[in-house]
Amino acid sequence: MREIYFDNSATTRVLPEVTAAVVRAMEEEFGNPSSLHGKGAVAARLLQDARQAVASLIGAGKEEIFFTSGGTEANNWAIIGTARQRQGRGKHVVTTSIEHPSVLAAFACLEQEGFRVTYLPVNHEGLVDPEDLRRSLTGDTILVSVMLVNNEVGTIQPVEEIGALVKERAPQALFHVDAVQGAGRLPIPLERAKIDLLSLSGHKLHGPKGIGALYIRKGVVIAPFHVGGEQESKMRAGTENMPGIAGFGAAAKAMTDDPQRVKELFELGRQLRESLLQIQGCHLNGSSTHSVPYIINAWFEGVDRGEVLVHMLEQRGLYVSTGSACHSRRDDPSHVLKAMGKKKEALYGAIRLSLSPHKTAAEVEEARHIIEETVKEYRDFKGGFS
Numbered sequence: 001m002r003e004i005y006f007d008n009s010a011t012t013r014v015l016p017e018v019t020a021a022v023v024r025a026m027e028e029e030f031g032n033p034s035s036l037h038g039k040g041a042v043a044a045r046l047l048q049d050a051r052q053a054v055a056s057l058i059g060a061g062k063e064e065i066f067f068t069s070g071g072t073e074a075n076n077w078a079i080i081g082t083a084r085q086r087q088g089r090g091k092h093v094v095t096t097s098i099e100h101p102s103v104l105a106a107f108a109c110l111e112q113e114g115f116r117v118t119y120l121p122v123n124h125e126g127l128v129d130p131e132d133l134r135r136s137l138t139g140d141t142i143l144v145s146v147m148l149v150n151n152e153v154g155t156i157q158p159v160e161e162i163g164a165l166v167k168e169r170a171p172q173a174l175f176h177v178d179a180v181q182g183a184g185r186l187p188i189p190l191e192r193a194k195i196d197l198l199s200l201s202g203h204k205l206h207g208p209k210g211i212g213a214l215y216i217r218k219g220v221v222i223a224p225f226h227v228g229g230e231q232e233s234k235m236r237a238g239t240e241n242m243p244g245i246a247g248f249g250a251a252a253k254a255m256t257d258d259p260q261r262v263k264e265l266f267e268l269g270r271q272l273r274e275s276l277l278q279i280q281g282c283h284l285n286g287s288s289t290h291s292v293p294y295i296i297n298a299w300f301e302g303v304d305r306g307e308v309l310v311h312m313l314e315q316r317g318l319y320v321s322t323g324s325a326c327h328s329r330r331d332d333p334s335h336v337l338k339a340m341g342k343k344k345e346a347l348y349g350a351i352r353l354s355l356s357p358h359k360t361a362a363e364v365e366e367a368r369h370i371i372e373e374t375v376k377e378y379r380d381f382k383g384g385f386s
Helices: 016-027 038-058 071-086 101-112 130-136 159-169 242-257 259-276 306-315 335-339 361-382
Strands: 065-068 092-096 116-120 141-145 174-178 197-201 212-216 282-285 295-300 351-354
Touching (some): 016 242, 038 065, 038 197, 038 242, 065 071, 071 174, 071 197, 071 212, 092 101, 130 159, 141 159, 159 174, 259 282, 259 295, 259 361, 306 351, 306 361
Parallel strands (some): 092 141, 174 197
Antiparallel strands (some): 197 212, 282 295, 295 351
């Protein structure tokens, strides 16, 4: 049975050049970049080359890129490191109600430490109203964190307008953006959005798992997340994950060097959206105008359990999800869809399809047929659909 993998927001398959870079870092360029001998010098060059590749992906300077163990650590570090560094200036922080769990959990930790957290609401499309942010900002605000692309419904937040508001109304605050689902596919407006901190993840971009990065704008100071060594400019102690870093660098370079891949990805996403809407009783959660086409959150009238539909589709060779992989094994519904005001089937029956640049139009069409047949089977089992 042919397999069609449409769960790329959870993770992506590594590219051949990424695999080669990882193997080379383990078998040939295996030195510790902190060592003084030749093997160390080779590893140090590899480290800096990868740093430059990731920096180029988002239009940053290589000295502004700090490698982490992944997007979760990057988010945690940006939020908790900023709050602890700047708590003398204020103890108010702002985020949204639909952030990734690694962001929401970090803000929950800050609440336990005595910080006041404002969780901005979203409308039925998953969009933040900048006016809600404007009203929330005070002289006590030290951090605002808003994701670029929502990992469950694909909504693109107006980060340029948000960044301008932050610097206008709370100039003492830093602006953090979780760009894990957008980097490499959308332009990153570091300057226009006045972004101070930005999180990245390698395995969302056809790189290895267990590697990510935090962009820290030059001149911005936050508290180190790991101590005990001089790695990463004394900001993150511990011997660097060189195979992961090499792979992340190779993936970033591949995405930067081939913009045609992104154009094809967007076209495939649009085809899949239009194709799904041809299925009777299909509805999409999210925005029709302010979202990326490669993340699609759909629900079908007569389908009341998304996780059941996911397993039925898997039996036919189609791999999708119900939402964030971090919470996929929990029974409670998506916090994103709840914040958007979704109810009943739209809340409990939704599935997420997410594409990569390496999918094909034939796979998109085959996926539509599989979903249509499976939804019909589900409805027949439940007693019909009208």
